[in-house]
Amino acid sequence: MSKTILEIEGLRKTYGSLEVLKGIDCAVHEGEVIAIIGSSGSGKTTLLRCINMLEDFEGGTIRLDGEEIGYHAEGSMRRRKSEKDIARQRALTGMAFQQFNLFPHMTAEANVMLGLLKVKRLPKDEARAIALKWLDRVGLGDRAGHFPGQLSGGQQQRVAIARAIAMNPRLMLFDEVTSALDPELVGEVLQVIKGLAADGMTMLLVTHEMRFAYEVASRVIFMNQGVIGEDGNPREMFVAPKTERLADFLKTSSFN
Amino acid sequence: MSKTILEIEGLRKTYGSLEVLKGIDCAVHEGEVIAIIGSSGSGKTTLLRCINMLEDFEGGTIRLDGEEIGYHAEGSMRRRKSEKDIARQRALTGMAFQQFNLFPHMTAEANVMLGLLKVKRLPKDEARAIALKWLDRVGLGDRAGHFPGQLSGGQQQRVAIARAIAMNPRLMLFDEVTSALDPELVGEVLQVIKGLAADGMTMLLVTHEMRFAYEVASRVIFMNQGVIGEDGNPREMFVAPKTERLADFLKTSSFN
Amino acid sequence: ASKLDDVLARGHLVLGTGSTNAPWHFKSADDKLQGFDVDMGRIIAKALFGDPDKIEYVIQSSDARIPNITTDKVDITCQFMTVTGERAQQVAFTIPYYREGVGLMLKGDGQYADYAALKAAGSSVTVSVLQNVYAEDMVHAALPEAKVDQYDSVDLIYQALESGRSDAVATDQSSLAWYMAQNPGRYKDAGYGWNPQTYACGVKRGDPDWLNFVNTALHEAMTGVEFDFYAKSFKTWFGKDLPPPAIGFPVEFK
Amino acid sequence: MGYTLNFAVVWRNFDRLLEGLALSLGLAVISILIGAAIGLAVAFALISKYRAASWPATAYVTLIRNLPILVLVLFAYFALPQMGVRLDKVESFVAVLAIYSGAYLAEVFRAGLLSIPKGLTEAGLAIGLTPIQIRTTIIAPLMLRNVLPSMSSTIISLFKDTSLAAAIAVPELTFQARKINVESFRVIETWIVASALYVATCALIAALMRRIERRLALPR
Amino acid sequence: MTPSFLDQLWLARNVILSGLGLTVSISLLAILAGSVLGVLVGLSLTYGNRLIRPIFRVYTDIIRGTPVLVLVLASYYVSSAVGVNLDPFSAGVLALAVFCSSHVGEIVRGGLQAIPKGQTEAAKAIGLTFGQTFAYVLWPQALRQFLPAWVNTAAEMVKASTLLSVIGVAELLLRTQEIISRNFMSLQFYFFAGALYFVVNYGIERFGKYVERKTAVPS
């Protein structure tokens, strides 16, 4: 098996008195495409947000290419890294959100270029070339000058993905990127993700589309009440779930 | 065949220079459940909106139980009816929208009661009883006092349907009532619609869920570029489309 | 050191006054400050520097008269300040330079002919006055039942009469005289005067040298070597010739 | 510096300040209530698709909002009688402040109206409500909730504008303060106390508005 | 009457113009300084820590509740009490700027808080630091959002500049009163001044609309 990109050990996260992640252990290898499934509130989103340090977490470690994310040890103490360090680390992972979160005051192109210019500090020409390349890849080469308000939901989501990918991240995180879309537009976005998978991009994707998880994922993680309930090959898991929980979940989901 | 409820003749509707409905002819009989399918922009929503006079239209007539909707002849002229008359006619059809459009400052119960009180001018007790009955029917008897912000999308959509149904309409119009919902919540709403169909409610429903159209509809209308492309029995149409257009459409849709 | 020394060292006088009340302190058509109050300042400047023009004016509203003295924004304020005991606790008043009385002005073609008619009309009369010390009591001393409306600028009390908001204006006779002279034939004096008050300049308390100097300057303008200056100003703003002070025993010690 | 604060005169006249404050509040409440009614009607006119409604509404708002209120006060009090309209001083000030509030609140309301999704109107139409019923039962109550935060500062400004009534001898707080000033010359002391009254009242208004906001807030 | 008003107006033209000029410069300075200060206030209100936020909360609440006239008097007299001898013009501009800052502060806070949280998160996710997020993502969006309210405040500053007449700044209103005290044509000159104020404010309003249009994001 290829190199380990992401290593999560004993990850714990609470909101007030609510323990949302109760100790997650998991390793992700280069080129894997992992679908994270599970019922609402099981902690899928929270897991992705911790990996990208959009949430602080109380316990455990996350390592990206061997480097600890967000915290470092100081003696026996655990200290949050500086905002600057964290910003640098965040740039190593790309994230696409359910609500797209495009910057409404910038064109598609400018949305993609922002990180390249300000984080990677590329010269403008180079940034533009990369932005256009990726907008092209997601099928929006002709929409580079459009503002988010002028794009359909599916197009906006594709720009958001291009924005994340253009940073050349080690790891892409997708959080239900199709669930705010009309069914007709879902296809466009799934197509883009399939393309990335074919390119060998390492991806973690939270999804409700079991069919899609089945088709594209090399591995499936089933989250259940803050822990990993099952973890394995989609063909095996979907056909013969080991736990009753997963079997129930698959029954209510729109897979069959 | 039973009594004709709705008769549409030569319906034409333009937005500026764009002709969206190019002459629709169609009759709906009591108790029919008609699924309207067709690609984006084909005029499905516009058709429903014309039936409910949410849009003025330029040509043709729509009759509900024999009474012309929205317009009346004055000599050789066609005149828009008074706002009051139109409001009365609108109350004869119920409509549920993709975006629910619940009134956020009213509880579920108050949402349902509003039309009963203000349009039907029922006494408060009676209105409340009817509202509760319908909320119960859609499985939300225990949520009557909740505000829309406190309900899930699926629950909100069910309240919206209850709000329309409670007015005891002759005809229900549904415009993609499930497409703003997370896949997990879609089932709840479809269940409610199936129940209404079983009760013999006459319904027109625009949908992207081919499976659902197949299961519940007694008749399917395929809209294509502003006209009715095909009209018939779902079993026949889906299995052996007569036109190439419909065949193409079914191929790209998520039916199979 | 005394303010007197400061002023002399500075080379000009800082005078606080207003700019919107004729004939006391107002602007000429070519935007020069003028009026009787201004001339009092000029008399002091002349006594200081031999040049009445060595003045820096600080324009201030009525509200600002006292604070500007107490916070040293001005050396002296001459701005038709009525002398009262209460005020004298906060600033030091100079010797008075004018004695004012209140008069009543009516519209020339108005409903009321004179003071007697006003008084007879009782409470149906409204009088407009400038916000002032005991303005209400002042009006009631002459017209016990009249309604009183107070405004914060002179033009508005005239405006009130003009637009029929009031039936009479009660204010300084000097101001009325000036106004009637500017608008001949439109207004008339009701022919009654009362409520004497004196106007004096004010300086900061606790500086006897400065107060004494200013008093001397004003005194000598009213009775001594600068009498011509004072009399000329008096004639300009009040239209009256002053008889020269009697020669011999100083009148103020009689 | 040589000035010592002495509040004795102010306390002696404190009841006059309070009377003035009461009048200020009265003026503000009446004017703003009338103004809110005007503003609501004008706001609907502003967003109307009929030019016959939107044009006069726009003209009204533009004209009134860009004039110093003092000019309006003087106009109503001194110039209107010469045109045959004669209101007494309180009436004429209330009329002016109401018209002035109307213009400001109309803008506030307009913004609120624009933020209400069109779908709600359509849902109302679909159950057979008339346009008027939709405005009164759905749009107005929702809009009011939306605009409460921005209304609070508008109302505070309008309350403070009651001080302009002093110009036409309405004995509200500023007028009383000035009267005490000219009588006693204790300008600094009087203004300290008067403005403390203004600040306190404004804080009270703001707190009240926040309370209404919380009361009307929709559960989620 | 009419011809003589025009005569008087002609006589007073330079005085009125100088008053108008002063009014415009007071307003511009106050708006500029007040906006810069107000942005700082707004930032503190939005992002300040537990210590800073209440301080600025109290600051804005007090300043907003105080009559501008009192701020003007206070700035003029208090400044001299603490030994900074401000001339009336500077003291007046300072007072207006402080007043302006309390309004702008609230406006900025409102604008920033109206931006969906997702925007910050998306910016963080591509690795922008807080400063960059603010500069490229939050501020430009907030700016568009609060422009209309800011224009209102600017117009309010013009109207508030009249209060500087109390400490003797010869702005348009005081100039007008000076003219009136000479010729006693109160209404005519007040209304003329009103018309000039209208022109200035209307100019600001048009300018605001223009900037709004210019910066509008197509949708």
Ligand SMILES: Nc1ncnc2c1ncn2[C@@H]1O[C@H](COP(=O)(O)OP(=O)(O)OP(=O)(O)O)[C@@H](O)[C@H]1O
């Ligand atoms: N900011 C927050 N404060 C408090 N609780 C939160 C917060 N965010 C999430 N939670 C809670 O944490 C739990 C896990 O949330 P999370 O969003 O990770 O679930 P999820 O698996 O992504 O669900 P979904 O499929 O609905 O998106 C839920 O119970 C949720 O209510």
Ligand SMILES: Nc1ncnc2c1ncn2[C@@H]1O[C@H](COP(=O)(O)OP(=O)(O)OP(=O)(O)O)[C@@H](O)[C@H]1O
């Ligand atoms: N208010 C409007 N102004 C102008 N054009 C409009 C308007 N509403 C709809 N259209 C246009 O009319 C056409 C038909 O729209 P309609 O919403 O009826 O399509 P639809 O079949 O419901 O599509 P979808 O499946 O995407 O909902 C589209 O081309 C649309 O762009």
Ligand SMILES: [Mg+2]
């Ligand atoms: Mg989630």
Ligand SMILES: [Mg+2]
């Ligand atoms: Mg549609």
